Amino acid sequence: MNRHLLSIADLSKEEAISLLDTAAELARVTETPVKKLPTLRGRTIVNLFFEDSTRTRISFEAAAKRLSADVINFSVKGSSLSKGESLKDTALTLQAMGADGVVIRHPASGAAHRLASQKWMSGSVINAGDGTHEHPTQALLDAFTIRENLKERSGDLMGLNVAIVGDVLHSRVARSNVLLLQKLGAKVTLIAPPTLLPVAVNSWGCNVKYDFDSDLNSFDVVMMLRVQRERMEDAFFPSEREYARRYGLNAARLAQLNSRCIVMHPGPMNRGLEISADSADSDKSVIVDQVKNGVAVRMAALYLLLGGE
Amino acid sequence: MSIVLDQAEIARALKRIAHEIIERNKGVSNLVIIGIPTRGSFLAARLTKILSSLEGVEIHSGSLDTTMYRDDLRNAAPRSLGKTEIPLSGVHDRDVVLVDDVLFSGRTIRAALDALSEHGRPKTVQLAVLIDRGHRELPIRADYVGKNLPTNRNERVQVCLSEIDNLDQVEIEGRA
Amino acid sequence: MSRNFLLKNLKDPSGRPLELAIANSRFMTVKDAAPDSEIIDGNGLTAIPGLVDLHTHLREPGKEDAETVLSGSRAAVAGGFTAISAMPNTNPIADTAGVVEQVFRLGISHGICDVFPIGAVTLGQQGKILSEMGAMHSSEAKVRIFSDDGHCVWDSLVMRRALEYVKAFDGVIAQHAEDPRLTHGSQMNEGEVSAALGLKGWPAAAEESIIARDLLLNEHVGSRLHICHLTTAGGVELIRWAKNRGIQVTAEVTPHHLLLTDDLARSYDPVYKVNPPLRTERDVMALREGVADGTIDVIATDHAPHPAEDKDCEWAAAAFGIIGLETALSVSYKALVESGLMKLEDLVERMSGAPARIGRYEGHGSLAIGNEANFTLVDTAANWRVETLEIRSKSKNSPYLGLELPVKVRRTYLRGKEVFSQ
Numbered sequence: 001m002n003r004h005l006l007s008i009a010d011l012s013k014e015e016a017i018s019l020l021d022t023a024a025e026l027a028r029v030t031e032t033p034v035k036k037l038p039t040l041r042g043r044t045i046v047n048l049f050f051e052d053s054t055r056t057r058i059s060f061e062a063a064a065k066r067l068s069a070d071v072i073n074f075s076v077k078g079s080s081l082s083k084g085e086s087l088k089d090t091a092l093t094l095q096a097m098g099a100d101g102v103v104i105r106h107p108a109s110g111a112a113h114r115l116a117s118q119k120w121m122s123g124s125v126i127n128a129g130d131g132t133h134e135h136p137t138q139a140l141l142d143a144f145t146i147r148e149n150l151k152e153r154s155g156d157l158m159g160l161n162v163a164i165v166g167d168v169l170h171s172r173v174a175r176s177n178v179l180l181l182q183k184l185g186a187k188v189t190l191i192a193p194p195t196l197l198p199v200a201v202n203s204w205g206c207n208v209k210y211d212f213d214s215d216l217n218s219f220d221v222v223m224m225l226r227v228q229r230e231r232m233e234d235a236f237f238p239s240e241r242e243y244a245r246r247y248g249l250n251a252a253r254l255a256q257l258n259s260r261c262i263v264m265h266p267g268p269m270n271r272g273l274e275i276s277a278d279s280a281d282s283d284k285s286v287i288v289d290q291v292k293n294g295v296a297v298r299m300a301a302l303y304l305l306l307g308g309e
Numbered sequence: 310m311s312i313v314l315d316q317a318e319i320a321r322a323l324k325r326i327a328h329e330i331i332e333r334n335k336g337v338s339n340l341v342i343i344g345i346p347t348r349g350s351f352l353a354a355r356l357t358k359i360l361s362s363l364e365g366v367e368i369h370s371g372s373l374d375t376t377m378y379r380d381d382l383r384n385a386a387p388r389s390l391g392k393t394e395i396p397l398s399g400v401h402d403r404d405v406v407l408v409d410d411v412l413f414s415g416r417t418i419r420a421a422l423d424a425l426s427e428h429g430r431p432k433t434v435q436l437a438v439l440i441d442r443g444h445r446e447l448p449i450r451a452d453y454v455g456k457n458l459p460t461n462r463n464e465r466v467q468v469c470l471s472e473i474d475n476l477d478q479v480e481i482e483g484r485a
Numbered sequence: 486m487s488r489n490f491l492l493k494n495l496k497d498p499s500g501r502p503l504e505l506a507i508a509n510s511r512f513m514t515v516k517d518a519a520p521d522s523e524i525i526d527g528n529g530l531t532a533i534p535g536l537v538d539l540h541t542h543l544r545e546p547g548k549e550d551a552e553t554v555l556s557g558s559r560a561a562v563a564g565g566f567t568a569i570s571a572m573p574n575t576n577p578i579a580d581t582a583g584v585v586e587q588v589f590r591l592g593i594s595h596g597i598c599d600v601f602p603i604g605a606v607t608l609g610q611q612g613k614i615l616s617e618m619g620a621m622h623s624s625e626a627k628v629r630i631f632s633d634d635g636h637c638v639w640d641s642l643v644m645r646r647a648l649e650y651v652k653a654f655d656g657v658i659a660q661h662a663e664d665p666r667l668t669h670g671s672q673m674n675e676g677e678v679s680a681a682l683g684l685k686g687w688p689a690a691a692e693e694s695i696i697a698r699d700l701l702l703n704e705h706v707g708s709r710l711h712i713c714h715l716t717t718a719g720g721v722e723l724i725r726w727a728k729n730r731g732i733q734v735t736a737e738v739t740p741h742h743l744l745l746t747d748d749l750a751r752s753y754d755p756v757y758k759v760n761p762p763l764r765t766e767r768d769v770m771a772l773r774e775g776v777a778d779g780t781i782d783v784i785a786t787d788h789a790p791h792p793a794e795d796k797d798c799e800w801a802a803a804a805f806g807i808i809g810l811e812t813a814l815s816v817s818y819k820a821l822v823e824s825g826l827m828k829l830e831d832l833v834e835r836m837s838g839a840p841a842r843i844g845r846y847e848g849h850g851s852l853a854i855g856n857e858a859n860f861t862l863v864d865t866a867a868n869w870r871v872e873t874l875e876i877r878s879k880s881k882n883s884p885y886l887g888l889e890l891p892v893k894v895r896r897t898y899l900r901g902k903e904v905f906s907q
Contacts, residue, residue, distance in 0.1 A: 025391075025393070029377075038378055038423065086802075088797055109683040109684050109753075117754075199675055199686065200675075200676050200680040308385055
């Protein structure tokens with residue numbers, strides 16, 4: 001594996017599967033009384049968050065601590081686009097503190113790439129979400145969750161039919177998942193209003209549909225994306241009501257899903273907008289599993305990036 | 310390359326070790342056999358089978374991956390993890406026999422002792438290895454040895470087991 | 486005043502042997518060369534008229550850490566330019582006679598390169614109220630070109646009035662074509678690459694729709710319209726259509742849009758972040774065709790210097806812009822001459838003759854006898870590597886650093902005075 005985890009595009013299929021296998025083994029270990037492994041003892045991991053995301057930060061923090069790493073949380077208030085400390089100066093600070101790994105969440109697409117490609121610091125960089133670009137560990141934990149539920153916990157995702165529904169245009173989760181799920185052999189269908197799809201979406205190799213109701217029972221996985229309410233003001237869709245009606249996962253659509261289909265959501269959910277409460281809480285929902293699996297997948301990523309020389 | 314042990318010799322060594330284990334522990338009732346992946350696990354399974362047939366009872370066995378406990382992780386690229394399966398009986402107050410294929414620096418066993426302690430406090434921990442090739446870096450010794458094999462530090466000892474390598478034999482490479 | 490001299494052993498842009506006689510700052514015939522002329526060996530270099538840039542950001546006044554009239558002039562002559570056009574988006578904005586005269590006088594006092602200020606079309610480049618273009622024209626700077634560059638004159642009525650108004654003094658409106666509603670927050674060309682990178686897209690239509698509107702407006706009012714930095718295949722088509730239809734329009738393209746594509750953004754290195762954005766391979770090819778067939782009249786640098794900290798950051802936080810004065814000829818040569826689309830003499834016409842005529846920059850753009858001796862000697866056989874330390878511009882935001890380029894400028898003369906040599 002590379003020294004950094006910036007984009008799913010940097011992982012080969014074999015590396016991705018190996019990461020999932022490692023995560024599976026770590027998940028088993030952490031189910032035993034063993035809560036903590038000494039693997040990264042003496043290593044310092046900085047959670048560098050330029051955006052509030054308590055759940056992602058906590059997940060990385062738990063993963064790092066279970067591997068005995070020292071964790072420093074570094075929150076930079078406000079967007080870096082407003083005048084404040086620059087990414088470069090922050091990186092130089094981290095270098096001075098001797099960070100072995102930096103987990104970065106940033107509102108600008110490509111921020112993790114910049115951190116990794118400039119000579120500002122020498123540690124490994126893990127992209128924990130950069131703008132509307134990618135969120136690789138989210139995609140890995142999603143693939144892991146799909147594999148646990150539908151693929152007997154091993155191998156690839158060949159033959160599975162995955163629908164990703166909602167604001168694909170602004171979703172880093174969607175970008176990473178499109179790359180990873182296809183790499184692992186799944187067939188991906190994007191379902192969204194045309195305004196919330198990139199104009200060049202046909203270059204992604206997915207099926208694209210504007211209608212959520214047709215062939216609903218053909219999906220093995222329905223992954224709902226978070227819709228930000230601000231999008232409405234930018235005229236991406238007319239109203240929340242219309243969005244929920246046309247693209248929300250409600251009880252009627254839930255009933256049409258096939259018996260083995262699972263429902264996913266990266267969180268945080270807008271209940272009643274992209275997903276109804278009964279869908280989120282149904283027995284098809286694996287949303288809580290996703291959160292739990294996040295820790296094991298992030299442990300695997302940290303181990304594979306920082307465990308070796 | 311030269312062959313140090315062939316299939317029959319490996320089988321004989323394991324059988325002898327099994328007898329020694331029974332003798333030392335005065336039976337098998339409190340035993341747990343734990344192999345260290347990858348080849349240690351296969352050897353542990355074989356030993357367990359021999360012990361069961363000798364004593365006519367089921368023996369608790371499992372495997373214990375030591376990767377995450379190694380102190381030399383930084384010297385190489387990260388390796389993929391082996392399986393850890395602790396038997397339901399647990400290891401607490403048990404006589405645990407760790408099984409590995411080759412005893413060399415002793416660092417794997419040190420890591421195994423750390424890993425094992427996370428799962429409980431065994432009454433005793435004993436070590437069985439197919440080959441002891443010397444060059445210890447830590448104060449660790451084996452209780453049961455299939456063959457003591459004096460080696461050069463730069464030689465390579467390769468244990469092949471039919472479960473994974475399609476044949477049973479122990480080779481040594483790089484001997485002048 | 487400058488010396489009288491006779492340059493021997495030169496080639497003209499088409500490769501024929503050439504000798505240049507200079508007396509009293511002007512070209513004269515060799516047989517009439519002054520008897521006291523010093524004879525200088527041209528070393529077989531190619532003589533071209535001094536290049537003329539219609540689109541330069543000099544940052545003075547207001548952002549002297551990025552560039553000044555002095556540093557920009559030095560960069561210009563090192564790139565073979567003898568005339569540059571200072572865009573008005575300074576601080577204060579050049580929307581009054583006072584500011585354009587200040588910039589003009591700085592150029593004169595340095596005496597390195599002619600600096601022709603461009604005036605703002607609207608007050609504060611706000612797009613609402615016309616600036617006093619007449620006063621700027623009547624000033625010492627004799628401003629002829631007006632532009633809100635950096636911003637589009639997007640209000641159709643304001644654009645119409647501006648085009649009409651400058652007819653009174655043979656002015657030109659140089660439009661930065663960008664529909665601001667379609668490009669709010671945009672970071673790069675909208676397409677496959679922006680989709681993958683999650684950077685907000687900048688549709689070609691945002692540029693083309695304004696071009697189309699302005700062409701129709703100018704067909705109606707019959708003024709002089711110049712389209713700045715064309716970047717799209719569709720834009721080239723529109724200009725071609727307009728010229729066939731007899732609409733008065735000229736168009737420019739930058740060297741970087743002739744060579745680089747949006748694929749480079751995959752590095753997330755903001756050195757490739759520029760307004761208008763780098764487009765696709767297809768657009769680059771259409772732009773080259775457009776220059777070759779004369780649809781595009783001018784190559785202009787859009788030299789946009791920025792201090793290191795404005796580029797040493799994440800993409801979205803970085804400033805738009807690329808410096809280009811010192812690499813313009815080489816990059817254009819690589820894109821157009823090495824690719825076999827054009828001859829050097831035609832390229833020189835796009836970089837010297839045509840821009841001089843559009844700006845009415847008398848004395849520039851030609852090696853004709855009697856003309857001011859503004860010229861440049863270049864080595865067309867030399868290759869050179871672009872190195873940070875050798876860049877004369879105060880800013881180093883060049884996408885060509887480390888790249889090997891053809892054609893080296895050896896000497897530049899302004900009115901017979903050597904202002905650059907290497």
